[in-house]
Amino acid sequence: MLRRARELAMRALFAHTQGGVGLEEAFRHALEEMGEEEDAYSDPLDEEGVAFARRLLQGYQARAEEVDRVLAGTVEGWDFAQMSKTDLTVLRLAVYEMLYEPTPFAPLIEVAVKIANRYGGEHSGAFVNGVLGRLYRRIQEGELAAAPKEG
Template sequence: MRRRARELAMRALFAHTQGGVDLEEALRHALEEMGGEDDPYGDPLDEEGVAFARRLLFGYKAHQEEVDRVLKETVEGWDFGQMSKTDLTVLRLAAYEMLHEPTPFAPLIEVAVKIAKRYGGEHSGAFVNGVLGRLFRRIQEGEVKAAPKED
């Protein structure tokens, strides 16, 4: 359920940032698309899943400046203009979740990599994994503060 919720959030944030679509409208549209005929992973999301996606989206928007700053400091050799917009969207949501949600790091990173592979290019999974791994190390070393994690 959380993987699908993260996909929903990614699709909505992508439409919002790349298409200039209002965030609520982007969420509504992405939710309509998910589970439709064009979606081979047609599992519907329940209310809890939609609420989690909404929390990620609006949480990122509330902390956008901080999350983007941390990502810029973490990514080596790339700036946001050079990155795939899909990869950047996945990274923004995963970084928000790493910094502000109680989700344990390992499953969060694993799902972000899967989403990047599904929606991104040939090297998206490895790229996202590398950036989030670097962010994880920065958190472990105390360079970046993160919310306490669930066991």
């Protein structure tokens, strides 16, 4: 369920940032689209999943400058204009979640890579994995603070 919630958040943020659609309108549209799709690999979105997706979006929106600053300092050899917009969107939400949500790092990174593979290009999963791995090391080394993690 949380993978689908993260996909919902990613699709809404992508539509918002790339399509110039208001965030709430993009969220409603993405939710409607996902409700019409079948996904054999995960449970359908329930109220908890929809609320989680909304929390990720609102959290990123509230801390966008900080998340983007951390992301820019973590990505090596790329700037945002050079990056795939899908990869950038996946990374923005994953960085927000790594820094501010209680989600354990390993499953969060795994799901971000799966979403990048599904929606991005041929090398998106590897790129996202590398960036999030560097961010994880920065957190582990004490360079960045992150919310306490569950479990």
